[in-house]
Amino acid sequence: MAGNAAAPTESNPPGDIPDNQAYVPYRPTGSGFTIKVPEGWARTQRGTAAVFTDKLNRVRVETVSTSSAPTVASVTNKVVPQLSGQVPKFSGAQVTQVKRHAGPVVLLKYQGDSAPDPVTGKVVRDAFERYAFYRQGHEVDLTLSGPVNADNVDPWRIISDSFAWQ
Template sequence: MKVRQSVMALAIAGLAAGCAAAAPAQSTTQTQSQTQSQAQPPAPAPQPTESNPPGDIPDSTVFVRYRHPGQPYEVKVPEGWARTDLPTGAAFTDKLNSIRIETKPATAQPTEASVRNQVHSGDIRTLGTVSRNGGKAVRIVYRADSEPDPVTGKAVKDEVERYVFYHAGHEAILTLSGPVGADNVDPWRTVSDSFRWTTAP
């Protein structure tokens, strides 16, 4: 009887020793797995797609000269814009932007007050006389609602930049417009700097 008890005690002791020896190996494997998981870098966040804000004229735009038959001026406009002929000029449009050039008789040079009276908007941002390559002009910047969209009927708030040039009894009125917030400083400068009188009216 004592011999059987001794044998059983030795068997239990051996089983306990085997379990104790196996435990550290399991702990080591788990630690290695945790270390590998921590070493993996997080997945990179997706980058947003870049696009021009609505109304921004692309930097790649090519400008071409426009001259109305019988009128003594010329001006550069973006190539490919839709043109609507007017009696003394034209209107050019593309998406949300537009350029309009016209002439009319004038008995005297325009003043800031006379140009202000031409604008039916109470939201005037800038008014003053500026120099351009084609000469001095009265420049007024104001905000107004655009023409309603023919499909949706909705209008957007436009920022309008108007130049009034004068020569020999005639005014040339150059109007540039696009949505508020559009960054068209450089294109509008290109257009306004390109205006010039060609011959006396």
């Protein structure tokens, strides 16, 4: 009967997005782009940003009008100082240019503390990936965040690679 042993219980770190997560297209009216977001996550609108949340994870999509494309230098010199003043315990900023299906984008990786949980007051150390997509005067900033050590590499890649200009 050794062949009938129970499979070990899977233990995922807090904030781990399941591999079987389904995704649905999100296309804000008049935005000129579409992106896949996790199905069933709560959505809130904050100005020009849509924020999708589930437990300890967030997907933030914001549109910005700008006359020039973001560069590694512009993100390093403008965005990093802004975020360091807004994100508690901001650290580890790394700015690079990467390729996604929509083309080259500027990627900013960093860490920071989450806002305290409104019920428990607990703060979580989060990892962030912020992608800056640009086309013809329109920038879309995609920020993915979740607990440090959560295995969200594949889900974040699915989301960032799904971005497409219309």
